[in-house]
Amino acid sequence: MDPASARYVIRIKGHLGATMLSAFPPLDSRLHGAETVLTGCLDRSALYGVLAEIEALGLDLLEVRQLEPPRGPGDGWR
Amino acid sequence: MTVAQATLRLIDRDDLVAALDRAVARKVTIISAPAGSGKTSLLRSWAGRPGQRHRFAVVQVQRDQHDAQQFWLALLGAVRDACGTADGSEPTPPTPEFNGQAMAGRVLAELQDLPGPVMLVIDDLHELRSAEALVQLGWLLTSLPAQAHAVLATRLDQRLRLDRLRLTGELAEIRGADLRFTESEARDLLAASGIALSAAGVALLLQRTEGWAAGLRLAAISLAGHPDPERFVAEFSGSERTVAEYLVAEMLERQSGEVQDLLLATAPLDRVNGELGDLLTGRPGSERILLDLEDANAFVVSLDPGRTWFRYHHLFADLLRLELRRRRPEQVPALHRQAALWLARHGQVTDAIRHTQAAGDWPDAARLLADHAFSLTLDGQAQSIQALLRAFPPGGAHSELALVRAGSCLVQGRLDETAAHLAVAQAQAQKAPADRQHGLDVAIASLKLSLARRRGDLAGVIEQVEFLSSPVAGQSDEEIALDSDLRAVALMNLGTAEAWSLGLPDAERHLREGAVLARRIGRPYLEVSCLAQLGFAAKIHSLAITKARCREAITAAERHGWGAEPLITPALVALAGAAIWTGDLNEGERWLRRAARAVQADAGPDIRVLLHFASGMLQAGRGRLHDALEEFSAAEDLGSKLVGSHALASQVTGWMLAIQARLGRPGEARAFLATLDAERARSGEIGKARAAIALAEGDPAAALRVLRDVLDGTAPVIGYLTVIEALLLAGLAHRELGDQRAARQAAERALALALADRPVLPFLMTDSRKLLEALPRHQTPHAALLADILHVMHEETPAPSDQHESAPGADLSAGDLSAGELSPGELRVLRYLPTNLSRPEIATELSVSPNTVSTQIRSIYAKLGVRGRSAAVQRARELRLLSADRTHWPAVTLFRSVTLFR
Numbered sequence: 003m004d005p006a007s008a009r010y011v012i013r014i015k016g017h018l019g020a021t022m023l024s025a026f027p028p029l030d031s032r033l034h035g036a037e038t039v040l041t042g043c044l045d046r047s048a049l050y051g052v053l054a055e056i057e058a059l060g061l062d063l064l065e066v067r068q069l070e071p072p073r074g075p076g077d078g079w080r
Numbered sequence: 081m082t083v084a085q086a087t088l089r090l091i092d093r094d095d096l097v098a099a100l101d102r103a104v105a106r107k108v109t110i111i112s113a114p115a116g117s118g119k120t121s122l123l124r125s126w127a128g129r130p131g132q133r134h135r136f137a138v139v140q141v142q143r144d145q146h147d148a149q150q151f152w153l154a155l156l157g158a159v160r161d162a163c164g165t166a167d168g169s170e171p172t173p174p175t176p177e178f179n180g181q182a183m184a185g186r187v188l189a190e191l192q193d194l195p196g197p198v199m200l201v202i203d204d205l206h207e208l209r210s211a212e213a214l215v216q217l218g219w220l221l222t223s224l225p226a227q228a229h230a231v232l233a234t235r236l237d238q239r240l241r242l243d244r245l246r247l248t249g250e251l252a253e254i255r256g257a258d259l260r261f262t263e264s265e266a267r268d269l270l271a272a273s274g275i276a277l278s279a280a281g282v283a284l285l286l287q288r289t290e291g292w293a294a295g296l297r298l299a300a301i302s303l304a305g306h307p308d309p310e311r312f313v314a315e316f317s318g319s320e321r322t323v324a325e326y327l328v329a330e331m332l333e334r335q336s337g338e339v340q341d342l343l344l345a346t347a348p349l350d351r352v353n354g355e356l357g358d359l360l361t362g363r364p365g366s367e368r369i370l371l372d373l374e375d376a377n378a379f380v381v382s383l384d385p386g387r388t389w390f391r392y393h394h395l396f397a398d399l400l401r402l403e404l405r406r407r408r409p410e411q412v413p414a415l416h417r418q419a420a421l422w423l424a425r426h427g428q429v430t431d432a433i434r435h436t437q438a439a440g441d442w443p444d445a446a447r448l449l450a451d452h453a454f455s456l457t458l459d460g461q462a463q464s465i466q467a468l469l470r471a472f473p474p475g476g477a478h479s480e481l482a483l484v485r486a487g488s489c490l491v492q493g494r495l496d497e498t499a500a501h502l503a504v505a506q507a508q509a510q511k512a513p514a515d516r517q518h519g520l521d522v523a524i525a526s527l528k529l530s531l532a533r534r535r536g537d538l539a540g541v542i543e544q545v546e547f548l549s550s551p552v553a554g555q556s557d558e559e560i561a562l563d564s565d566l567r568a569v570a571l572m573n574l575g576t577a578e579a580w581s582l583g584l585p586d587a588e589r590h591l592r593e594g595a596v597l598a599r600r601i602g603r604p605y606l607e608v609s610c611l612a613q614l615g616f617a618a619k620i621h622s623l624a625i626t627k628a629r630c631r632e633a634i635t636a637a638e639r640h641g642w643g644a645e646p647l648i649t650p651a652l653v654a655l656a657g658a659a660i661w662t663g664d665l666n667e668g669e670r671w672l673r674r675a676a677r678a679v680q681a682d683a684g685p686d687i688r689v690l691l692h693f694a695s696g697m698l699q700a701g702r703g704r705l706h707d708a709l710e711e712f713s714a715a716e717d718l719g720s721k722l723v724g725s726h727a728l729a730s731q732v733t734g735w736m737l738a739i740q741a742r743l744g745r746p747g748e749a750r751a752f753l754a755t756l757d758a759e760r761a762r763s764g765e766i767g768k769a770r771a772a773i774a775l776a777e778g779d780p781a782a783a784l785r786v787l788r789d790v791l792d793g794t795a796p797v798i799g800y801l802t803v804i805e806a807l808l809l810a811g812l813a814h815r816e817l818g819d820q821r822a823a824r825q826a827a828e829r830a831l832a833l834a835l836a837d838r839p840v841l842p843f844l845m846t847d848s849r850k851l852l853e854a855l856p857r858h859q860t861p862h863a864a865l866l867a868d869i870l871h872v873m874h875e876e877t878p879a880p881s882d883q884h885e886s887a888p889g890a891d892l893s894a895g896d897l898s899a900g901e902l903s904p905g906e907l908r909v910l911r912y913l914p915t916n917l918s919r920p921e922i923a924t925e926l927s928v929s930p931n932t933v934s935t936q937i938r939s940i941y942a943k944l945g946v947r948g949r950s951a952a953v954q955r956a957r958e959l960r961l962l963s964a965d966r967t968h969w970p971a972v973t974l975f976r977s978v979t980l981f982r
Contacts, residue, residue: 014322015322016320016321016322016323016325017319017321017322018321018322018325018687019321019322019325019326019328019329020406021399021402021403021406022322022324022325022399022402024405024406025402025850027397029118032428036320057114057115057235057236058115058394058395058398059115059324059395059398059399060114060115060116060292060294060324060395061322061324062322
């Protein structure tokens with residue numbers, strides 16, 4: 003992981019189907035209630051690229067959060 | 081049946097339209113709302129209402145617009161169309177040297193000249209990726225005249241620097257929340273499409289889509305003709321999927337296989353027509369489908385009145401692209417490739433390159449870019465080229481890109497980098513396959529030529545000339561077109577360089593050839609550039625013909641809207657010079673100011689030498705010797721940076737030295753003289769400088785000795801003007817020695833030489849007033865000329881004894897001016913009143929806003945106690961604020977020797 007990247011979690015309203023998800027290849031996704039949660043490791047440019055894509059697709063952005071660096075082996079997403 | 085039979089209508093959202101009406105009462109309205117909120121539809125239905133007071137100038141920014149110039153040209157065209165000033169003239173062609181601020185100023189000027197109210201509408205502003213264009217747009221918006229308003233539509237809030245408008249309450253905003261459909265609007269939408277849905281159903285739909293326009297329209301498409309609308313809504317409502325994805329999937333599902341294929345296959349394109357559709361689906365009938373889709377309002381929009389080109393709504397297209405990649409990933413590169421081939425064949429080169437890049441065919445993309453970069457640059461698409469260059473993966477061994485990078489750096493004025501890239505390109509060209517060798521060689525030679533010219537390396541330019549004598553190469557039309565482009569540019573650069581060094585006959589020939597070729601290949605920018613250089617390079621021996629050529633070039637430039645562009649500077653300066661030579665100092669100053677404004681910061685040393693030279697002449701003519709010396713010194717300094725001798729060199733040096741002598745610094749002048757090489761030191765121009773120095777040192781006999789060579793023709797001179805100066809200096813020397821008769825004879829001879837072309841400047845330069853005044857006026861055969869010269873002298877450099885005669889403003893008694901004297905700014909404007917320039921044109925000339933000019937004119941009228949322009953001019957003449965009309969001097973015959981620039 004290059005030092006300029008970080009792990010981000012991005013929450014979007016609604017469930018993203020396979021088509022929409024294919025717009026975010028570097029991110030993993032899971033559903034959480036009525037939301038979709040995307041997580042992944044992104045550097046600055048990639049982060050703003052993702053945000054621009056969210057805007058372009060007319061999605062409803064709920065939250066962008068930078069995570070603490072993982073502390074141990076059991077800390078990843080399934 | 082390919083598309084749902086029931087067609088959708090766009091409804092009138094009256095409340096929203098009314099809100100927009102209220103908003104545009106302010107100067108600028110910004111509609112800022114996410115994709116699919118219905119901005120464009122709103123603008124269309126609002127502007128399309130019958131019975132509008134306003135004229136509309138509408139621009140929709142193209143996707144990913146990097147080129148500020150393209151945006152401004154579109155806006156200018158829209159304003160012209162709205163005002164009907166297009167009057168059949170060609171649209172302004174793009175130029176390689178684009179000045180955004182000047183262009184914004186032109187748009188403003190057009191707006192100001194309008195009789196009635198006008199509304200600027202700019203849609204999709206977020207697609208404008210040029211930061212400088214945004215800055216200039218911000219300036220335009222804060223400078224709008226009273227009768228112009230603007231509406232901007234964007235998906236993102238942008239930095240437009242409209243704070244001033246916000247503070248004065250001139251800015252209105254309409255935001256996403258305002259654009260949400262209300263329940264009654266939703267009902268109207270559904271009813272207009274013949275959809276029967278219960279009130280509960282409508283409410284549910286509205287809630288699910290949150291009033292999002294695109295969502296509602298997509299839902300309506302699926303609902304129209306649906307057997308069970310209530311169930312559809314219930315299912316839709318119960319699903320957690322994002323609205324767009326769900327509904328687009330639904331919509332696609334309901335289309336026939338043919339329509340789906342077309343939509344998916346053409347998704348990667350920015351614009352579609354029937355031919356492309358057929359090509360990419362491998363099936364005929366695409367045009368019919370596109371037309372039907374538009375009629376059904378299914379997010380397909382035609383771009384031209386003939387309905388041949390179409391565009392998908394951005395959101396829709398994005399989803400289609402994703403869908404394509406998901407369903408048929410293996411087809412994607414092939415689709416890009418096929419599209420690229422078609423686009424390249426149809427002249428849409430930048431798009432073709434983009435698609436080739438998208439297909440991952442990097443070497444092909446590189447070659448395509450290399451072949452077209454030059455022509456694209458001439459088309460003013462330098463920014464697009466940079467964007468395309470950035471898209472290439474780093475470290476790829478794309479040899480031909482070095483050439484493109486060189487061109488790009490040259491445009492940006494980064495000359496050392498240009499040279500570096502050229503060196504790389506040259507090395508790689510030798511390893512290129514045989515069929516590409518010639519083209520690459522020509523391109524490299526042409527770029528080297530342009531670089532040499534930018535650097536002022538005149539010798540380097542002339543070195544590159546051999547490739548011009550090779551025949552036009554290439555079989556394909558494309559290759560020939562590129563070759564012609566390169567040739568025309570090369571001819572222009574070569575002719576210019578030759579005019580600067582001493583190969584004048586060749587210069588004329590090459591420039592004429594360049595102009596003719598440029599006209600033939602439809603490159604007005606190059607044609608005007610050649611004409612401008614011809615004006616400067618005129619081997620013509622009379623000032624009148626120089627003036628005529630320059631005016632021809634300037635008119636041609638103005639016809640295309642390039643009156644203030646760098647390319648016309650040589651003609652402007654040459655015209656200024658010609659005016660100054662004949663004593664029209666005010667006119668000369670006007671042209672010079674215009675030239676100075678047109679020159680850009682990164683202009684090469686050659687044009688700057690010219691500017692300093694002409695400015696020096698102007699200052700000397702006005703008797704401002706210190707300023708003149710500064711200008712000539714600057715010209716001398718810059719001139720030494722030109723590699724290879726230049727035509728003005730001895731003239732510049734000669735005058736610089738003479739003025740140093742007049743200012744009482746003969747020692748300095750002598751010191752500089754000593755540094756000159758023997759060749760230059762022999763010239764007549766330096767000879768007369770020596771004489772001037774001797775006179776300043778109080779040794780008239782020595783002056784006469786030095787002048788002998790010049791006067792008997794043994795010293796080489798640039799032209800007869802030097803001889804005139806020499807004669808005057810001799811006359812002054814004789815006067816010092818007490819020989820009045822010899823002095824008068826010398827002066828008469830000088831006047832005789834000046835009779836045909838009437839150059840006044842030599843007389844001003846040599847400070848020969850006392851000499852001329854001693855001539856008995858009624859006895860000399862050149863009485864009229866003498867009177868004119870003395871008149872100019874008195875005006876420009878009034879001696880103390882002249883004060884009572886004609887010094888501007890000096891003889892005003894109290895009460896002639898009611899509210900104080902005219903300010904310098906007002907005096908400047910006053911000088912333009914006798915011309916037929918309108919106020920906006922005067923403002924352009926003076927680089928101020930038209931409002932400022934109007935204010936100044938009002939003040940001038942008040943101070944002069946008049947009501948109108950002609951009255952003001954007359955009164956100003958009475959008060960000697962303006963010189964009386966000078967009679968127009970007749971056309972002249974040819975002379976043996978040549979004017980300033982030889």
